[in-house]
Amino acid sequence: MNQLWEIYGMRKYLKLSQREFANKIGYSRSAINDIENMRRKPSETFLIAFNEVFQSERTDEFYLFLSNLKQIVYKYPK
Numbered sequence: 001m002n003q004l005w006e007i008y009g010m011r012k013y014l015k016l017s018q019r020e021f022a023n024k025i026g027y028s029r030s031a032i033n034d035i036e037n038m039r040r041k042p043s044e045t046f047l048i049a050f051n052e053v054f055q056s057e058r059t060d061e062f063y064l065f066l067s068n069l070k071q072i073v074y075k076y077p078k
Contacts, residue, residue, distance in 0.1 A: 004076050009066040025049040
């Protein structure tokens with residue numbers, strides 16, 4: 001679940017649409033939608049691409065944002 005929170009949270013943190021987010025890591029918008037809605041697990045290659053593209057965005061500020069997001073959004077189990 002933490003991976004899903006990080007994926008969803010990063011997109012929200014950067015204020016990207018699913019299409020913009022998908023374009024940044026080389027996936028389709030529908031793949032992002034399926035992952036965010038738990039219809040598909042993120043593949044290893046997806047996670048590698050996600051980590052490479054967004055590694056520098058994983059700051060203390062992001063994790064504070066993510067913590068706050070978890071309190072107000074009930075998208076995934078805690």
